Structure formats: C-alpha cells, structure tokens
Amino acid sequence: MCMESGRESEDARLVARFRAGEMQALETLFWRYADAVLAYATRLLGNRTDAEEVLSEVFLRAFDGLMGYRAEGTFKAWLFRIARNCCIDRLRQPRLLRIEEVTEPMQNDATADVELRVAVQRALRRLPEEYRTVLLLCDVEEFTAKEVAQMLERSVPSVKGMLYRARAALRDALSEEWGEEG
C-alpha cells in the first residue's frame, strides 16, 4: 500500500514536470507503464500485433489529455481507462483485428506453462468483452472495484456483480478448454 502511494506521488510529480514542458517526464511515464499497457491490450484484444498498434494510440491520447487531467483517481487508473477505450475502438473494427491462434512459447517455458497460457488465452477470447475487462482489471491488474467502477462508469455493486459472473464464465470456459483432457 505504501509502495503504491509512493508510486502515485511519483506519478503526480512526473505529470507536473510534463505539464511544465519536460520531455524527460514524458519518457519516464511512458517506460513506467508501457509494458503494463501492452500486456493489458494484448490480453483484451487477443493478439500482440494489434496491441502494439493500440499502445502508441493510448500514449498519444494520454499525453494529449494530460493537460486537462484532474487527479481524481490514480494516473494508472486514468491511463488504463484510455487503454480500454482504445481497445474497444479497435474491437469495433473487426476487419482491422488480426487473429493469432496461439502464443509463441517463450524460452525456458515448461510445456505445462505453455498449455496453461494457451488455454487461458482461448478461454478469454470466448468471453464477452466486458467480462474480459473486469477480470483483467480486477483479478490481474488488481484495481479496486471502486476504481473499475469509475473507469467503466458503473456503480460498484454493478461491477462486483459482473465480476462474479465473469469469474464463473471464465471457470466454465477454462474447463472446456483445458479441464476435460486426461
């Protein structure tokens, strides 16, 4: 919690330096969140190629909007809200979306790890976008239900209800993708 608030105050300092016209602050903010945004977009869109294209758009929109940014929530939550909107725009243009079947195994990956990753990737793809969104934001990125409610412009009980349904849907999708073997 302390680490998180330390991160938040450092973000606030960087935002102030960016507003004061410092290029270094933009670069630091970018590298601070580039991996997290790319990972989120890859998981939401289902492929890395689209996610890399979205990544550029996310930071462009973020820095464009940073002058008018009011620190109501954390910078990270605000950035992820932009990332989600960019991904939604992408998903609404299915002709632009690439379908990559499975992830390339990484070096030193155990077979079981690859199988799990492929199963999770396929299971996520089977879920509606809003289920993927709450699962990724709450269970992977560990945003609070209140933060996610602000991002999605919903009430906290609505997010909690959707999260529970999404977890159950993920369980069902995973058991079809992975659990029935052997």
Next chain:
Amino acid sequence: MKCAEVRELLGNYMDQELTESMMQRIERHLLRCPACAYEARSIEQAREMLRRGVESPMVSEGTGERILRHLAERFPHLQRSRPADEQPLSLPLLPED
C-alpha cells in the same frame, strides 16, 4: 444460511470484503454444502489460473523508441532539459601551491 444467500455473497467472500462473523458463517456453510463448496473452489481456481496464465509481453526497445519519436514530434514544445538538482557539480578551483 441458504445456498442462494451464500452464492449472493460468494464474490465478496472471495475478496474478503465481509465482516469476520459473516466470513465464518459462509465458511460453515461451505463445509456442509458440497455444491457451494465446489462453486467457491472452482471459481477461485479459475482466478488463480488466469493470474498464472495470462500473457505478459514486454515492449521492445525498438518499439518504445519508435513510439517516443512519434510522441516527440507530436509535442514539439517539450524541452530536453535537466532539472536543477541534476546539474553536474562544478568543483571550486584549488589555489595553486
């Protein structure tokens, strides 16, 4: 507690958002009710699999530099200046012997 009540609160139970006494009431129910216990365990397991199984790609240096060049063009007013506290220190000149 009835199963319907437990299912209603299962999400809050998993996220440990209930009072201690309510957590214990649900735990007691889960010990006696295999259907609700399965529901709780299987959803928790799926959540754990999600955390372990999601992809975590990283931005390559080339991609990052390309995006930063694009951003620099978009915000030409930004200065590559060093804050005062990072300026190199100038050493005082020592008197010659």
